Amino acid sequence: MTSYKVMMLAYHSDPSMIYGKETGGMNVYVLELSKALAKQGHSIDIFTRQIDSKSKPVKIANNVRLIPIPAGPYVHVSKHKLHLYVKDFVQGIRKFMRSDNVYYDIIHCHYYLSGLAGLSMKKSLSSAPLLMTFHTLGMMKNLVARHSLEKETQYRIEAETHLSKRANHIIALSDKDRDYIQYLYDVPKNKISVISPGVDTKIFRPINKMTAKQAIGADFHHKLILFVGRIEPLKGIDSLFYALKILFVQNPKLKKKVCLWIVGGDITQQKSLWSEELKKLEKLRYLLGLQTQVVFVGQKPQNKLPFYYNASEMLVMPSHYETFGIVALEALSCGIPVISTHVSGISRLAEDSKDLYIIPANSPIDLADQMAKILTDTTKYKKIRHILIRQSKHNISWDFVARHVAAVYAAFFSTAVDKLVAK
Amino acid sequence: MTSYKVMMLAYHSDPSMIYGKETGGMNVYVLELSKALAKQGHSIDIFTRQIDSKSKPVKIANNVRLIPIPAGPYVHVSKHKLHLYVKDFVQGIRKFMRSDNVYYDIIHCHYYLSGLAGLSMKKSLSSAPLLMTFHTLGMMKNLVARHSLEKETQYRIEAETHLSKRANHIIALSDKDRDYIQYLYDVPKNKISVISPGVDTKIFRPINKMTAKQAIGADFHHKLILFVGRIEPLKGIDSLFYALKILFVQNPKLKKKVCLWIVGGDITQQKSLWSEELKKLEKLRYLLGLQTQVVFVGQKPQNKLPFYYNASEMLVMPSHYETFGIVALEALSCGIPVISTHVSGISRLAEDSKDLYIIPANSPIDLADQMAKILTDTTKYKKIRHILIRQSKHNISWDFVARHVAAVYAAFFSTAVDKLVAK
CATH class of the missing domain: 3.40.50.2000 (Glycogen Phosphorylase B;)
Structure with a gap:
């Protein structure tokens, strides 16, 4: 060669x-x-x-x-x-x-x-x-x-x-x-x-959920919804906040059980120095009464991400535009279901993967519906994670x-x- | 009473x-x-x-x-x-x-x-x-x-x-x-x-297409795509421009036949006094090479609108958010097919009306596909316009x-x- x-x-x-x-x-x-x-x-x-x-x-x-x-x-x-x-x-x-x-x-x-x-x-x-x-x-x-x-x-x-x-x-x-x-x-x-x-399937692999939760300091009793990405308007995080609010109005019992973790964005500095988008989201968190249900985790190095994925019930990618959406592939590689908007490049995988759910962008009601389905589908977490086998088949x-x-x-x-x- | x-x-x-x-x-x-x-x-x-x-x-x-x-x-x-x-x-x-x-x-x-x-x-x-x-x-x-x-x-x-x-x-x-x-x-x-x-079905009613075209000064040989509404970012007109460009790349023959008319916005003043959004769209029109295929018609009084609807092949409502979308009802009442995004209130009528097509917001490729379908569906314009009968049934x-x-x-x-x- x-x-x-x-x-x-x-x-x-x-x-x-x-x-x-x-x-x-x-x-x-x-x-x-x-x-x-x-x-x-x-x-x-x-x-x-x-x-x-x-x-x-x-x-x-x-x-x-x-x-x-x-x-x-x-x-x-x-x-x-x-x-x-x-x-x-x-x-x-x-x-x-x-x-x-x-x-x-x-x-x-x-x-x-x-x-x-x-x-x-x-x-x-x-x-x-x-x-x-x-x-x-x-x-x-x-x-x-x-x-x-x-x-x-x-x-x-x-x-x-x-x-x-x-x-x-x-x-x-x-x-x-x-x-x-x-x-x-x-x-x-x-x-x-x-x-x-x-995707590096050696790094992004299934790990026991409790082990993963312990590694990132998450409450064992909480169900985590995960967002991973830059804190930018086109990532549609506000839409995800709305969806979480809708989820809790529709299923009040979930309010004590479910947390949204936002991985990304520089939260190490004083709040007054936060980016405009992060400040906007912080205001929105309070406006919607999601103070305790939304956690800004900040940026994490690549080798820590597998623990975040594995500790979660799902990854949500609510982007308005995404050339591909590599984090979705990482989550799937960990055996974690992904909700993505129709605008991402990864949306074409939907036909192949039962762990990928596609919703329209900017539609918090559809997003809330889909999150509720995954949270209440108990069989999802009992089934063996076939995902890696499927992935090698798809050559990713x-x-x-x-x-x-x-x-x-x-x-x-x-x-x-x-x-x-x-x- | x-x-x-x-x-x-x-x-x-x-x-x-x-x-x-x-x-x-x-x-x-x-x-x-x-x-x-x-x-x-x-x-x-x-x-x-x-x-x-x-x-x-x-x-x-x-x-x-x-x-x-x-x-x-x-x-x-x-x-x-x-x-x-x-x-x-x-x-x-x-x-x-x-x-x-x-x-x-x-x-x-x-x-x-x-x-x-x-x-x-x-x-x-x-x-x-x-x-x-x-x-x-x-x-x-x-x-x-x-x-x-x-x-x-x-x-x-x-x-x-x-x-x-x-x-x-x-x-x-x-x-x-x-x-x-x-x-x-x-x-x-x-x-x-x-x-x-x-909708006022006495005003918004089917009129002969040629009569309507004559009333608004449209070329008899052109097929008109219509937008009616305020010129605001949330109306998604840029998405419609992208879709038109895509339509022409996919169907080069349509470029000489199809025109997009934008009804709304104050175009009576000098261009330098146009609204920010109108200026942005004017730039985009040139960037996409749609100078002759997109016409800014300006605001028109309510009683002139039926002629615009009836002269057109379709109304497109590419909004990012629309509480209802009354213009869609007006167009349907004239027997004109409507393409609307899933975010409009009117989208629920899709099940009832065969003249209403729903696409995701911000998806110019889907919009172009749908426009192409309507433009090439010749039977659409031969069938008798049953729409008014259907409307009275739906009590609008x-x-x-x-x-x-x-x-x-x-x-x-x-x-x-x-x-x-x-x-």
Whole structure:
């Protein structure tokens, strides 16, 4: 098998952060994909913007290096300003390539900002095909954001439109993602491959519920409903609060038994420093009288998440837009039922998995109905967790994902390279 | 039959505006309900905030008076500031009652601001039951607005919560409306009656498509898709634009045949003075390359609307939240198929009407699919329009609505008045 030297661009978010507090789906995707590609003999350098003056290139697995590149200040920078330092990022990569004497066969960009960096890199690596994974799409974010099209956003959409034309190939994370790229960005269907994310089934596995509850300090008598994700309006957490309120009005006995745990968001600081969305949710918690039934748990590292999943009765993903929804896969891999809105990429798995329930977005009554069904379905917890067997059948391991991605890479180097790589 | 003297409070929006440009569902509801109640022998005074220094009490039908009351400046005032003048409004009504020597049996309030006025009126009319029709709910608006809970909004939600407790009875416009009032505002189910709006089947009736197209100046060869409503984010017009774009990518031949007409919004002024949402949509129209396929028609008076409905292939109501969605009823009454999101109150009619199609909100691909089906279903336009017969069967006339509302009024005056009216 041919092995490739891959430049993986993760400009705006450092994938190694999943070992700390940040557990975003994109970071998991980039890191796990890179590791799995490396296991198959490819060599991966992940480039990310340096946010700590002391950080250095580090080997994070055999054949996987994480290389921080100085670009802009050594602090967190708002997404709306990050495009200002893309040029520095590209120059930094070129400098690294010279000093390390390294060349790449493939440029694989994650998120549009990395795409912009990738386009510039083509000047130095003109024979390397440019692959694009958007992760989220500006046009779809706008649809759910309910805000005016700001200048910044217009910039992002124009950049994505440009990248859709210029990239040699696009990897979409789900059928829905593919459809929107195809229809809204005018991309020919054959220029897009759908490759869903995977899950590390060694980490995300069934664990005894009581063991898991003990590990996270949860009351043995409580039934936990779990949310995992960033605290952002498009995650629809307010809808979940409404649903919980409705659940309790409809089933008053559950009010003493059921708790909603929100994993995500920085709750380590004073409340006055909380994000706008977290403050809004905190107000809503009180407005709906859910003070004791909703717990903000804060961010948790990736290796602690299996305990949260396994301690819970279900994961709820009430998003207004979700390119895929990797946390749903993690929960299913632990044998935990998932309620997801119809807008997530994972919703297509509904036909395959009896542990996945699909509801319309923004419909707290439907969500409450579905939560009540799972909470009162006692057989659900008696049955043996067949889920992992089903998963291996569906090939959702990262090795499987990496093989598919490598096949996309390989297509550029089989025959008629010039034709394929030509713009 | 007993006849009642009803104080109809429409503080923030003058129902007579439907004869001009404003065609909001609430104005239609208050005016048509009042006229229908009057026909049944009741006597209705509609009080509204005076926005023109010259306007005077006017008889708008037999037994229906519209009485403008000075409260705040004689200009349009932002909804967020209107609560400041509720007190003046109440004093003005008291003054009118003294000079006119009139007393009321019922206080029926529309929208929470009128509810606040109604609560104050109880001091003068302690024996009159207070009836509340919310029309829209602050908590549901917040759910779709994707904004932080601002102070104003918090005020509205608290007011609605207070009114839910203090009103003697609540009239909900749909089953969904009732559910949300019951669950989110903690109102006992038996304190809420569901009475859907009606439609004036004499005005909204089938008309020959070519006659209708001629009346509105539409190209005979174009197939029209129609949107009717206020230009506001929660109406989901951006989602409709995306769907149109998708429709054209999937069916390129339709691009020369199909036009989307947007009825609503003030487009009479310079573009620089357009509302933020209208500007956003104008940008989106260009971004998606729909310059010639989307037409902003502007506001149209109620009596012109039947021509727009009849000239169209379908009405699309892509709202994120809609207490009922009276325009859908108007379109159906003209025999025009309607695509509505699952969040509208009218969605429950889907089982009854083959001309009503329900899709999830925020799902342009589903919307495009549904539009394509209607546009390519040629038998749809050959079949005789049975819709009016079906409607009379379903009793959606305003007379039917008024009889139900009067029955709610009557419940307070049958037996045990004191017990019923007691707080």
